[in-house]
Amino acid sequence: MKKTLSTGLRTTTILVSMVVGVVAIMLFCFITIFLDRYRSAMVQSAQTSTAQAVAQVSNTVGNYLGDMNQAMELVEQSMWEEVEGRDELLSAFLKFRPDVVAVTSYSREGELLDCWSLGREPREEIFQNLSFDLEKARDYLGAYMTAPHVETIFEGYYPWVVTMTAPLTQAGEAAWVSLDLSFSSISSYISNVSIGQRGYCFLMDEEGNIVYHPQQQLLYSGLKAENTPALATLADGAYADDTVIYCITSVEGSDWRIVGVSYVDELVNRNVHEMIRLSFLLAGVLLAAALLTSWLLSHLLGRPLRGLAAAMESFETDADHFTYRPVGGTREVRELSASFGHMVLRIQQLMTTVREEEINLRKTELKALQAQINPHFLYNTLDSIAWMCEQGRNADAVKMVHALARLFRISISRGHELIPIEKEIEHAESYLQIQKYRYKNQFTYEFDVEPECLSYYCNKITLQPIIENAINHGLDLLVEEGHIEVRVYQQGEDILFCVQDNGVGMTSQQIESIMQHGPHDRTGIGIKNVNDRLKIYFGKNYGLHITSEPDVGTCVEIRMPKIREGDYEGK
Amino acid sequence: MKGSKRAALGVVLALCCLCACSSKGISASRHSVALVAKSTQTEFWLSVFAGAEAAATEYNLDLSIMGPETEEDFETQNRMVAQAVEDGAEAVVFSAIDFENNASAIDEASQKGVSIVAIDSSVDSQAVSTYIGTDNYAAGRMAAQAALDRVDGDLEVGIVNYDISSANGQERERGAVDLLKESGRANVAAVINTLAQAESAREDTIALLEENPQINVLLAFNEPTSVGAAWAVEDLDRSEDIFLVGFDSNVITVDGLQEGSVDALVVQNPYAMGYLGVESAYKLLSGQGGSLESTVDTSTQIVDRENLFTMDSQKALFAFEQHLN
Numbered sequence: 018m019k020k021t022l023s024t025g026l027r028t029t030t031i032l033v034s035m036v037v038g039v040v041a042i043m044l045f046c047f048i049t050i051f052l053d054r055y056r057s058a059m060v061q062s063a064q065t066s067t068a069q070a071v072a073q074v075s076n077t078v079g080n081y082l083g084d085m086n087q088a089m090e091l092v093e094q095s096m097w098e099e100v101e102g103r104d105e106l107l108s109a110f111l112k113f114r115p116d117v118v119a120v121t122s123y124s125r126e127g128e129l130l131d132c133w134s135l136g137r138e139p140r141e142e143i144f145q146n147l148s149f150d151l152e153k154a155r156d157y158l159g160a161y162m163t164a165p166h167v168e169t170i171f172e173g174y175y176p177w178v179v180t181m182t183a184p185l186t187q188a189g190e191a192a193w194v195s196l197d198l199s200f201s202s203i204s205s206y207i208s209n210v211s212i213g214q215r216g217y218c219f220l221m222d223e224e225g226n227i228v229y230h231p232q233q234q235l236l237y238s239g240l241k242a243e244n245t246p247a248l249a250t251l252a253d254g255a256y257a258d259d260t261v262i263y264c265i266t267s268v269e270g271s272d273w274r275i276v277g278v279s280y281v282d283e284l285v286n287r288n289v290h291e292m293i294r295l296s297f298l299l300a301g302v303l304l305a306a307a308l309l310t311s312w313l314l315s316h317l318l319g320r321p322l323r324g325l326a327a328a329m330e331s332f333e334t335d336a337d338h339f340t341y342r343p344v345g346g347t348r349e350v351r352e353l354s355a356s357f358g359h360m361v362l363r364i365q366q367l368m369t370t371v372r373e374e375e376i377n378l379r380k381t382e383l384k385a386l387q388a389q390i391n392p393h394f395l396y397n398t399l400d401s402i403a404w405m406c407e408q409g410r411n412a413d414a415v416k417m418v419h420a421l422a423r424l425f426r427i428s429i430s431r432g433h434e435l436i437p438i439e440k441e442i443e444h445a446e447s448y449l450q451i452q453k454y455r456y457k458n459q460f461t462y463e464f465d466v467e468p469e470c471l472s473y474y475c476n477k478i479t480l481q482p483i484i485e486n487a488i489n490h491g492l493d494l495l496v497e498e499g500h501i502e503v504r505v506y507q508q509g510e511d512i513l514f515c516v517q518d519n520g521v522g523m524t525s526q527q528i529e530s531i532m533q534h535g536p537h538d539r540t541g542i543g544i545k546n547v548n549d550r551l552k553i554y555f556g557k558n559y560g561l562h563i564t565s566e567p568d569v570g571t572c573v574e575i576r577m578p579k580i581r582e583g584d585y586e587g588k
Numbered sequence: 589m590k591g592s593k594r595a596a597l598g599v600v601l602a603l604c605c606l607c608a609c610s611s612k613g614i615s616a617s618r619h620s621v622a623l624v625a626k627s628t629q630t631e632f633w634l635s636v637f638a639g640a641e642a643a644a645t646e647y648n649l650d651l652s653i654m655g656p657e658t659e660e661d662f663e664t665q666n667r668m669v670a671q672a673v674e675d676g677a678e679a680v681v682f683s684a685i686d687f688e689n690n691a692s693a694i695d696e697a698s699q700k701g702v703s704i705v706a707i708d709s710s711v712d713s714q715a716v717s718t719y720i721g722t723d724n725y726a727a728g729r730m731a732a733q734a735a736l737d738r739v740d741g742d743l744e745v746g747i748v749n750y751d752i753s754s755a756n757g758q759e760r761e762r763g764a765v766d767l768l769k770e771s772g773r774a775n776v777a778a779v780i781n782t783l784a785q786a787e788s789a790r791e792d793t794i795a796l797l798e799e800n801p802q803i804n805v806l807l808a809f810n811e812p813t814s815v816g817a818a819w820a821v822e823d824l825d826r827s828e829d830i831f832l833v834g835f836d837s838n839v840i841t842v843d844g845l846q847e848g849s850v851d852a853l854v855v856q857n858p859y860a861m862g863y864l865g866v867e868s869a870y871k872l873l874s875g876q877g878g879s880l881e882s883t884v885d886t887s888t889q890i891v892d893r894e895n896l897f898t899m900d901s902q903k904a905l906f907a908f909e910q911h912l913n
Contacts, residue, residue, distance in 0.1 A: 167905075238860050
């Protein structure tokens with residue numbers, strides 16, 4: 018029973034952990050799927066934002082170049098004018114366009130003819146002019162544009178510029194005109210573009226040479242590198258790898274391309290990590306909530322049920338002394354508990370009733386037995402009396418008849434179970450008297466009774482069966498004269514009767530057999546019945562105790578409480 | 589009923605924890621970094637600042653830049669370091685004017701838990717986590733080599749150096765002198781230590797050249813002394829017979845290169861110093877200090893008349909940023 022109980026509990030535990038496990042796995046799956054989706058969405062949005070930033074840069078650079086073309090047209094137009102008008106126009110143009118660093122014209126041989134610049138004169142000896150390359154100018158039929166370079170024709174002034182050179186078709190000394198436009202607006206614009214915290218843009222040409230990079234100095238010193246050859250082969254668009262998102266856009270009207278670089282780590286991973294953290298935290302909370310709920314459920318249902326089960330178990334082992342304490346919990350459990358309580362009371366009541374009935378039955382049975390007189394005894398006794406009369410031993414016969422009469426009177430005692438000890442002694446003595454005659458004085462007997470005991474009560478016919486046993490089993494087979502001593506004395510709250518003989522004694526098996534079984538061959542009260550009766554009346558602690566030694570004798574001790582008149586009348 | 593109340597309480601508590609955690613996770617504080625330079629005037633330092641600011645933007649740092657008026661004023665530097673620490677700087681990117689006399693201030697800052705990154709010129713302190721800058725000894729040798737390669741015959745060398753207590757100047761001088769000695773055809777005629785200001789360098793160099801007319805090679809070891817030396821050579825009209833090797837990029841020395849008064853420039857990479865200095869500070873503050881090397885050599889290159897306007901030299905000599913305004 019106990020085993021099944023614990024297996025049941027284990028099943029609950031397994032069930033709970035299974036549910037929690039399934040919930041955990043499902044949560045994990047959901048989170049994984051969600052995070053995957055979230056990450057791809059984040060990558061997408063990072064690519065989009067990079068692409069937008071790059072498109073904006075591309076527009077700005079495109080505008081810059083378009084602006085340059087416009088400016089070049091103006092310059093070309095002004096070149097048509099006469100010398101004075103031209104100077105006037107160009108100086109107005111330079112004032113109007115402060116981002117134009119210089120306008121220069123060159124002869125067919127590539128010599129610098131004129132230079133217009135706001136407030137500056139070119140060096141007398143120009144070491145190297147990066148704004149004009151004769152060979153390149155001859156190669157190109159139309160206008161062309163250089164990569165950004167340093168303006169080198171002035172003293173102490175080295176701005177970064179982009180040069181546009183156009184051939185002049187009209188007759189005149191000047192064959193080419195160059196326009197140097199400051200690059201700083203673009204460079205600072207590109208430098209200030211930031212995509213996320215660390216992302217940036219740079220400019221490269223179609224071959225992958227870097228035109229402008231916000232961190233040029235780190236690049237040329239080898240502290241930073243851009244994989245431009247690989248980027249040059251890519252078409253316009255966004256490319257994401259594990260760490261970096263590249264976004265490439267060509268600038269309209271030139272061979273320049275804008276490359277936007279942004280970091281996955283920063284734009285995506287940080288958000289994803291935050292999301293992962295949040296998700297797992299949420300999952301943890303949910304799991305904790307699930308565990309808490311299951312714990313609470315087990316607390317609300319399981320524990321009271323276990324309590325109920327334990328109560329049932331203890332009821333099972335000892336129904337008599339079980340007192341039921343109600344178990345709390347949910348309504349169902351309380352109802353169950355109340356029903357069990359009722360049941361316990363009912364069962365206990367039934368048990369008491371059954372036991373009482375059983376005792377009554379036994380008492381009735383015993384009373385019936387007491388009422389009976391062993392017919393052999395009666396027949397033998399009467400036979401002895403008759404024989405005495407025949408011999409003319411009238412006095413002895415009278416004595417025997419008196420003793421027999423006393424025996425019967427006390428046996429009946431008007432139906433009372435309990436009689437004064439005095440009467441019981443009288444009864445025993447009458448019996449012994451009769452037997453002594455019958456056995457022709459083969460034994461002697463003696464009474465040793467404490468006078469205080471006489472007024473207490475005892476069950477009737479307690480001593481007689483024991484004396485009968487002593488005579489039949491102990492003295493009958495004895496060769497020499499037997500002796501029976503009956504002692505009655507107090508011991509604390511109890512009264513002890515002791516019947517001692519000097520007969521053949523009994524083995525322990527015999528003692529056991531006498532205590533276990535009733536008389537087989539005869540009617541009348543056996544030793545077992547005496548014992549049972551005392552126990553029924555006074556409880557386990559009272560009854561018979563036999564000590565015997567073969568060839569020495571037997572001592573039967575009867576213990577019963579001190580009873581006064583009326584004490585046990587109810588029983 | 590009692591149980592469900594308790595459950596509700598538990599859930600509420602858990603949610604509170606969640607909120608607290610997430611709000612703590614989202615707010616990230618900006619680290620504060622101070623850059624204490626030797627000067628705030630020269631193009632070299634402006635370029636350093638440009639790099640530093642680029643890195644500060646990239647790594648989301650609070651960067652404050654400061655430096656004394658003159659490149660000799662280590663006391664002001666010490667005060668600035670202390671002030672920066674007081675103002676809550678968590679890392680100091682530092683270029684020491686005086687290798688020894690700046691040490692105490694740096695040690696003090698370090699004791700207050702401030703991370704130290706040295707750029708350009710180091711300081712005599714164990715607190716320095718990493719040095720980022722030119723390998724000054726090699727740069728000195730480079731300057732001497734430039735002269736040895738381009739001048740035939742015997743070399744009578746005059747050295748125009750700045751503050752004698754500055755570590756990098758002395759290292760450069762040592763490198764140059766070592767190589768000159770090794771060459772066997774060079775003699776160091778005189779060494780002067782002048783203020784790191786173009787005007788005083790000019791006067792001292794004129795005095796040096798007048799005193800030692802045999803000098804045919806001049807080595808100047810930083811930007812102001814180079815400018816001063818170039819002016820001096822121009823003033824004395826000795827562009828032709830004096831080979832001047834200067835340091836760093838400046839419009840005046842670049843003009844001088846074209847005109848002849850300057851013959852070669854050892855160009856450092858100040859932008860990289862500033863950028864990497866601040867980047868290293870960030871790494872230190874964000875717990876990635878383990879990945880830092882104790883010395884990072886920012887490149888140096890020789891620019892002379894032949895390669896003056898190649899694309900690489902242009903990029904090395906002329907920073908974009910300085911033309912922004």
